Amino acid sequence: MEVKTAVSELKLLLGDRVSTSDADRFHHGNSETWFAAAPPDAVVWPENTAEVAEIIKICAAHLVPVIGFGAGTSLEGHTSAIHGGVSVNFSRMNKVLRVNDQDLTVQVQPGITREELNQELRATGLMFPVDPGANASIGGMASTRASGTTAVRYGTMRDNILAMEVVLADGRVIRTGTGAAKSASGYDLTALFCGAEGTLGLITELTLRLHGQPEAVGAAVCAFPDMQSAVNAVIMTVQCAIPMARIEFLDALAVEAVNKDADMGLPVQPHLLVEFHGSDAAVAEQAERFGEVIADFGASGFDWSAQAEDRSRLWAMRHRAYYACLGLRPGKTAVVTDVCVPVSRLAEAVIAARALIDAAGLVAPILGHVGDGNFHAILLIDPDNGEELTRAKSVSHQMVEHALSMGGTATGEHGIGQGKMDLLRQEHGEAVQVMQAMKQALDPQNIMNPGKIFS
Ligand SMILES: Cc1cc2nc3c(=O)[nH]c(=O)nc-3n(C[C@H](O)[C@H](O)[C@H](O)COP(=O)(O)OP(=O)(O)OC[C@H]3O[C@@H](n4cnc5c(N)ncnc54)[C@H](O)[C@@H]3O)c2cc1C
Numbered sequence: 153m154e155v156k157t158a159v160s161e162l163k164l165l166l167g168d169r170v171s172t173s174d175a176d177r178f179h180h181g182n183s184e185t186w187f188a189a190a191p192p193d194a195v196v197w198p199e200n201t202a203e204v205a206e207i208i209k210i211c212a213a214h215l216v217p218v219i220g221f222g223a224g225t226s227l228e229g230h231t232s233a234i235h236g237g238v239s240v241n242f243s244r245m246n247k248v249l250r251v252n253d254q255d256l257t258v259q260v261q262p263g264i265t266r267e268e269l270n271q272e273l274r275a276t277g278l279m280f281p282v283d284p285g286a287n288a289s290i291g292g293m294a295s296t297r298a299s300g301t302t303a304v305r306y307g308t309m310r311d312n313i314l315a316m317e318v319v320l321a322d323g324r325v326i327r328t329g330t331g332a333a334k335s336a337s338g339y340d341l342t343a344l345f346c347g348a349e350g351t352l353g354l355i356t357e358l359t360l361r362l363h364g365q366p367e368a369v370g371a372a373v374c375a376f377p378d379m380q381s382a383v384n385a386v387i388m389t390v391q392c393a394i395p396m397a398r399i400e401f402l403d404a405l406a407v408e409a410v411n412k413d414a415d416m417g418l419p420v421q422p423h424l425l426v427e428f429h430g431s432d433a434a435v436a437e438q439a440e441r442f443g444e445v446i447a448d449f450g451a452s453g454f455d456w457s458a459q460a461e462d463r464s465r466l467w468a469m470r471h472r473a474y475y476a477c478l479g480l481r482p483g484k485t486a487v488v489t490d491v492c493v494p495v496s497r498l499a500e501a502v503i504a505a506r507a508l509i510d511a512a513g514l515v516a517p518i519l520g521h522v523g524d525g526n527f528h529a530i531l532l533i534d535p536d537n538g539e540e541l542t543r544a545k546s547v548s549h550q551m552v553e554h555a556l557s558m559g560g561t562a563t564g565e566h567g568i569g570q571g572k573m574d575l576l577r578q579e580h581g582e583a584v585q586v587m588q589a590m591k592q593a594l595d596p597q598n599i600m601n602p603g604k605i606f607s
Contacts, residue, residue, distance in 0.1 A: 155193045155236060158214040162196055162238065165206055169197040169244075180221055180231065180239040186485045186535060186544075187229030187570060192219060192239040199244045201317060201325060201356040208354065209323035211238055211599055218321075219601050220350035222292025223265060225284075227488045228569025230296065230349055234603040240354060242291050248272050249357070256362045257314060257331060262291025262355045278362040281306035284565070285471045291355045296567040297347030301470065304390075304523030305397045305429065306363060308565070310346050317357035318345050321595040331359060344590065349567055350601040352594045366429035369397070370439050371463040372456035374446055375421045379403060379506065379518075382422040383499040385449040386522045390495050394441050398427040399523040400470055403506070406477060406517035406530075413476030414469040419453070424522075425470055427463070428456070474530065477517045481532040487544040487571075491555035492526040492564030501558060505529055505551050512543045526564035549575070568605045576605065 162170045171177075172194045181191030193216075198204045211218045217237025224231055233239060242263030249259040253276055260269060267287045269280050284293060284300035292298075294316070299308035306312070315329030318341075328341035345352060376382035386399055402410065402423045410416050424446070428438040439456040446454060457463070469476075478486060493501045502518060509516045509529060520527025529551065531544035552562045552575050562568070562575040577584045588606060591598075 154214040155216055158210050158216045158238065159194045161210045162194065162207060165210070166196055166198070166203065169199075171195045180219075180224065180241065181233050182224070183227075183229050183232060184225055185227050185229070186487050186533060186541065187232055190232035190234045192217075192233035193236050195221075195239045195241055197241050197244045201319065204240065204319045204354055204356050205323045205325055207238065207240060208319055208321065212322055212597060215597055215599060217599050217602050218354070220291065220295060220354050222263065222289030222295070223287060225286035225288045226292065226296055226569065227490070227566045228563075228571040230567060230569040230601075230604055232570065234570065237599075242289060245356065246289075251276055251278070251362075252331070253278060255331060256364075257359055258362055259357060259359050260290055261357060262294070263289050265289050266293065273362065277365050279365045280312070280360055281363050282309055282312055285474070290358055290360070294346050294355055294358060295348060295350050297565070299521070299524070299526070299565045301398045301400055301467075301521055303521060303565075304399055305395060310343060312361045313342055313346055313358055314361060315359040316342055316345055316355050318353040318355050320353045321597065321600050325356070329359065347567065349569065349604050351591060351605050352600060354600075366397070368430060368432045368435045368458060369463060370428040370435040370456045370458045371426065371466050372439065372454055373418065373423055373425050373466065374451040374454035375419050375423050376446075376452075377421065377450045379422045379502055380499050381449040381451075382424055383502050383522060385424065385446045385451060387495055387498060388445050388448070389442060390523055392441065392445060394438055394445070395430075396426060396438070396442070396523055397429040398425070399521075400425040401502075401518075401520050401522040401527065402473065403518040405480070405515070406473060406519045409476040409480050409517055410469050410473055413472060413479055414465075416469055424451075425466060427467075432458075473519055477519075477530040478532070480515055480517070481534075484532050485535045487531040487533060487541070487548055488566065489529045489531065489548040489551050490526070490563045490566040491551050491560060492524065493555050493558045493560030495523070495525040497558040497560070498522060498525050498527075501525075501555060501560070502527055504554050508547050508550050512547045514540075514544060514547060516544075516547070521564075524564065525560065553578070570604060573605065573607050
């Protein structure tokens with residue numbers, strides 16, 4: 153690997169859009185969670201696809217790793233340069249290229265964040281609904297196959313990407329998919345690159361599905377006597393096919409955290425936070441049906457509102473919930489687990505997770521997008537206490553094993569990154585060899601985000 157030569161060539165190509173400063177390198181090699189910082193050798197800011205292709209060609213010629221960087225909010229150490237290399241920051245490729253309002257699609261560059269995109273779409277009456285809470289970039293969300301609070305109604309990134317432009321590990325530029333709503337033409341390469349965590353190529357353009365902004369929106373919170381009742385209420389809601397736009401679970405400890413952080417004044421009990429989309433009449437009907445379902449599970453305090461301010465306050469609190477949970481142990485960090493099970497097994501999985509956490513003596517709120525069977529435990533740890541980290545990793549591991557035994561997955565939305573590599577084979581068995589064969593075929597020199605997904 154000849155990093156110095158590669159960086160000199162990159163400087164000739166991009167001028168001052170190459171940085172080797174400690175501050176930039178540290179920012180790009182750091183993580184939101186417990187992973188040790190691993191700074192790249194340099195950071196570059198391309199402005200178009202041709203530049204991305206040249207960057208990759210230079211890195212390929214010198215066997216230098218290439219790590220895509222969107223907003224850096226991923227949770228499994230995805231953007232750390234564990235083998236050094238060049239971090240490719242997409243923040244200057246953040247344009248909306250075309251809104252096709254008749255087809256309900258939009259073409260964007262990967263660096264645009266979901267909030268920027270929805271701001272630009274506001275006047276069109278359309279929206280891009282995938283919401284991972286953090287203000288992530290669309291390229292990063294595609295690369296982690298992200299979802300979040302609205303997936304129960306609108307699907308995940310996988311369901312909302314029609315086409316992509318990708319620069320491969322040798323600098324070739326390909327397009328996957330088309331503007332058509334569906335296709336049976338050849339292998340589904342859009343699906344392959346969605347969730348590849350930058351290990352197969354860099355995404356330089358995306359065509360996304362859009363949805364109409366709902367005419368009316370209603371939101372509510374409600375408390376439950378215990379976790380089992382809250383989660384069983386979710387299962388019944390899903391089975392009754394009430395078209396929930398969001399249905400989020402917070403356990404009592406998470407409620408304690410958001411009360412402290414956002415002065416919410418909620419009773420310290422498990423809660424569901426919900427949202428309904430539709431016409432005025434449809435929202436009222438959904439809220440009424442939901443109210444009937446949860447009454448059977450002992451819910452209290454259900455009082456829905458169509459007021460935008462109430463809703464904003466509720467979802468601002470939910471979007472800050474991770475940081476609120478960190479506030480339960482100031483100055484510490486977290487191992488964040490993310491498992492997903494068939495919704496019918498959800499109560500069992502959440503209760504088992506709580507038992508594992510308590511047995512390990514850890515402080516760890518549980519919350520999640522339970523309408524999809526997806527939940528997270530935020531295992532708070534002292535980064536300087538190796539024994540505590542080992543305990544947290546063991547709980548996370550056991551939660552995944554439990555989810556797999558129920559027909560679930562090791563990660564519903566955060567991805568594999570560095571944190572869950574050892575669980576890939578347990579989930580997929582021999583299919584991991586097929587994944588490795590694809591990696592080998594597309595990136596034979598292993599320069600694209602090496603050390604992620606596979607060790
Ligand atoms: C508070 C908080 C809440 C969160 N909640 C959720 C949630 O509800 N649901 C959810 O799914 N996630 C959630 N996340 C995780 C995170 O927001 C997602 O993983 C998000 O998709 C990452 O996007 P990003 O732009 O930050 O990507 P980054 O972190 O910058 O990168 C993520 C991965 O994508 C690769 N990459 C980035 N851009 C490109 C590109 N153009 N081409 C190829 N590869 C690229 C990177 O190399 C890396 O492997 C949360 C994170 C935080 C901090």
